[in-house]
Amino acid sequence: MTNIAIIEELPKIIKKGEERFQEIANSSNTDYFLYEEIIAPKGLGDSHINQFYQGDNLYVMERLLKNGFKGKIDLIYIDPPFMTKSNQDGRVTINDGEEDHVIEHVAYEDSWEKGIVSYLNMLCPRLYLMRELLSQKGTIYVHLDYRAVHYVKILLDCIFGQDNFLNEIIWAYKSGGVSKKYYSRKHDNILVYTKSKDYIFNPQKEKSYNRGFKPYRFKGVEEYEDDLGWYTLVNLKDVWQIDMVGRTSGERVGYATQKPEKLLERIILTSSYENSIVADFFAGSGTTGIVAERLNRRWIMADKSMLSGVTVKKRLIEKASSYNVYRTCARDKEVGELKLKVESIKKIEGIYDIVIELNSYSVNLEHLDIRKKYIQKIKDIQNRCSLALIDLIALDIDYDGQVPRLSLYCTRNRKAGGFNLTLKDISLRDGQKMYLKYIDVFGREGFNVYEFTDGKVILCQER
Ligand SMILES: C[S@@+](CC[C@H](N)C(=O)[O-])C[C@H]1O[C@@H](n2cnc3c(N)ncnc32)[C@H](O)[C@@H]1O
Structure with missing residues (x-):
């Protein structure tokens, strides 16, 4: 013009x-x-x-x-x-x-x-x-x-x-x-x-x-x-x-x-x-x-x-x-899936002491705005250490089902070979909910909600 x-x-x-x-x-x-x-x-x-x-x-x-x-x-x-x-x-x-x-x-x-x-x-x-x-x-x-x-x-x-x-x-x-x-x-x-x-x-x-x-x-x-x-x-x-x-x-x-x-x-x-x-x-x-x-x-x-x-x-x-x-909620469909593994769980007088570890993250490669040359690289990383693709974890350990209040964080530790999260000595009431939010390295966000009941950790909502 x-x-x-x-x-x-x-x-x-x-x-x-x-x-x-x-x-x-x-x-x-x-x-x-x-x-x-x-x-x-x-x-x-x-x-x-x-x-x-x-x-x-x-x-x-x-x-x-x-x-x-x-x-x-x-x-x-x-x-x-x-x-x-x-x-x-x-x-x-x-x-x-x-x-x-x-x-x-x-x-x-x-x-x-x-x-x-x-x-x-x-x-x-x-x-x-x-x-x-x-x-x-x-x-x-x-x-x-x-x-x-x-x-x-x-x-x-x-x-x-x-x-x-x-x-x-x-x-x-x-x-x-x-x-x-x-x-x-x-x-x-x-x-x-x-x-x-x-x-x-x-x-x-x-x-x-x-x-x-x-x-x-x-x-x-x-x-x-x-x-x-x-x-x-x-x-x-x-x-x-x-x-x-x-x-x-x-x-x-x-x-x-x-x-x-x-x-x-x-x-x-x-x-x-x-x-x-x-x-x-x-x-x-x-x-x-x-x-x-x-x-x-x-x-x-x-x-x-x-x-x-x-x-x-x-x-x-x-x-x-x-x-x-x-x-806006539009992004949620693009996210991958994060799995937790509960390593140990102790219940003393109705209070839990738990050790949770992140288990794996399966990234959804669709909708990724990324050059082709990187796709295989990401797949290889995912096979070796999928949690390396998680960038940030945030928690509301007493989630009331409304607006999550995220105050406990872990960000990826690049030097230490990926990312892992261990929550020790968390005390929870029976029936208490925990909101776990995660963001991957591409900025895609998701969350899981867990409930602690009868000595078990139950996944009750995910996105
Ligand atoms: C030049 S960068 C800003 C850099 C920033 N000053 C800093 O220090 O990092 C411009 C930003 O505008 C954002 N952007 C462009 N169009 C937008 C829109 N319609 N609404 C919100 N953000 C927009 C882009 O995503 C990009 O992050």
Whole structure:
């Protein structure tokens, strides 16, 4: 499509986007999110505002709008697909007891049938919804690159108003790969808009090195020294040099396009207060929630990729207080089957002491969005050590049949040759139920419910 043709399409995209937004805002649809769980690694706190949605963010925002979040979010950061026209892979390392196997698995798709027009049609109604959710003091950061930023700027000008455009932040980084045919592309663009003129802005400081790295000794100006030399502290400028999450970075979780925590830290500190609600509707590996949690903000995240689901949950286990997860149920049919073996069970005065071991996991290879070359590898791993394909186990050992409250976790131990779970000394009342949730390395989720009765463990529900 020529540039002229795209420009002619823009008014149609904006009109269609606004109509779609109105339709959603005025619809009386019932809830799309049928499955709910509470993840409470540090015990149940009271911060149930924290929410992670596994599903399309259009429906997430619809739900939020209708559940009292209109005008309640102080900061929205989004990092949508960049219109790269290809699928983005996540890397999963599986150890089958003998060696590491790396499997690339589609994290999310970024190809668009009608190119930029389809892409903008996707984004436009979502930006309208974000405007509704932003508080009067709120700010939105839209993270893009050279492929779509100039077109999205026009949408944002129309939706948020040109007057509310605050900055274009250039995030510059070093990464492998240079070109001989054009200047190497080493920056992303982050467009910043506010909801009104009265917005949250806590200026952050950065180092500004003195000329020659020598002290100036101006009266009243504080100067500091580090390994490079002398510097002063100045308010942050709009070009940020921050390292990418590289191959050797401790932050790296293997999710394509993971952003550095330092980037989110600046954004969150600048444009929100403690206890503000911070949202990311294209969460990926969950960087926004991780940083928001650390900085004592409340957070809402959404992502529709299965790999994102398992990555976010694993990443948040150590870091988060508690949060609710909402998910459409559509994925359950794709999951494999996990079997438990009860090693020993003792009942003393009506209380059980049990040792449970995971027995096997038979993965359902259908619906796996994975390249053919990996299928045989997965089958071999399954034959040798099927539990290596399980990534996360979570338990509610006193399940009341309603919303599971998952607080006991085991994540896969790569180095130790796969994954195993032994629950020792669990005390249970006769008739008590245990909800066991599992997620495999591809992000597919399932659960089993067991009942402990008369010295036996009975599987009473599975999915
Ligand atoms: C560039 S990645 C985000 C990376 C993230 N900032 C991080 O630090 O890991 C974009 C994400 O948007 C998600 N996504 C794309 N379309 C979506 C939609 N309609 N609803 C929810 N998530 C979506 C993809 O699954 C992908 O995980």
